[in-house]
Amino acid sequence: MAKYAGISRRTLIYYDQIDLFKPAKIGENHYRYYGIDQYFELDVILLLKNIGMPLEEIQKFLKNRNVDYALTEFQAQRAKVDQQIDQLKEIRASLNSFIDRYERLKDFDLESITYAFREEESFVVSEIIDTIDDIDSVQVYGRFYSSVESRDLFSGYPIGFLVEGAAFNEENFHAAPYRALVKIPDDRLAHYRSSKIVTRPAGFYVSGFIKDEIHHINIFNNRFKKYLKEHNLVIDGDIWELLWQDEATSEQPEDQIFEVLIQVKQIV
Known part of the structure; x- marks a missing residue:
């Protein structure tokens, strides 16, 4: 048998x-x-x-x-399989995003600054984090990440931070108040309150990569200011920081790599 x-x-x-x-x-x-x-x-x-x-x-x-019972059970099983297929498609999409992200990391250039058009993107954001108290910051992060569905939080797109554009002129905008953010596809926006959604508008952005932000932010800031002056550009929006290399690819915090994007416009 x-x-x-x-x-x-x-x-x-x-x-x-x-x-x-x-x-x-x-x-x-x-x-x-x-x-x-x-x-x-x-x-x-x-x-x-x-x-x-x-x-x-x-x-x-x-x-x-019997036929009726078998038909009902097979239809129910098919519905379960369809759900599993949808879940696997989401996992595959996340894996594709992570792979694309890490492949980009292999070719990033810490010295170059680019000026390019960026499409509109939407993000769900945390409450403002304006304290130097680590415990308070962790509590804000905890409330924020627990409010984001796992399929969005682990989509493969880098998490990031949003800082008001005015902070760019401060000596160290790393110390300025900020919000944590997670990118949300348009078809997922309805799952979150509109008050938690911010949109990075389409437009021209100056962007560059920075490693070990805490220790190199001032050097990076000066490079940005020099680039803006040389190309007759002024800031016309907020500062968007995206964490491309995180703890999944290095256990050392100083290995973190951010992309900083700032919307700009030409001086008339």
Whole structure:
């Protein structure tokens, strides 16, 4: 029977123990004996198992075999499979995003600054973090990340921070009040309150990468200011920081790599 079904002897014994598929009789020698007609019932079990039906549902199915019941159960199982397919598609999309992100990290240039058009993007944001108290900051982060659905939080797009554009002229905008942010696709915006959504408008942005932000922010800031002056540009929006290299690719905080984007306009 085990050879016929392509399963192990141990599996047959387990099916007997849970009253799913019992032998026709057990001999005085404690051997299990199966009848030829039991092949058909075992075929049903293997069929149902192959389409992903749990053993406890198979037990119920075997006791209610008719066309209407089978049709209902198969339709329900298909709905479960469709849901699993959707979940796998989400996982694949996240993996694609992570892979694209990490491939970009292999070619990033800490010295270059770019001026390019960026499409509009939407983000869900935290409350303002304006305290130097680490405990208070952690509490804000905790409230924020727990409010973001995992499919969005772990989408593969870098998390980031939003700082008012006026802070750029301060000596160290790293110390300015800021908000944490997570990118949200347009088809997911309805899952969040409008008050928690901010949009980075389409437009021209100056951007560059920075490593170990805390220790190099001033040098980076001066490079940005020099670039703006040389190209007759002025700030025309807020500061967007995206964390491209995070703890998933390095255990050292100083290895973090941010992309800083600032919307600008030409001086007339």
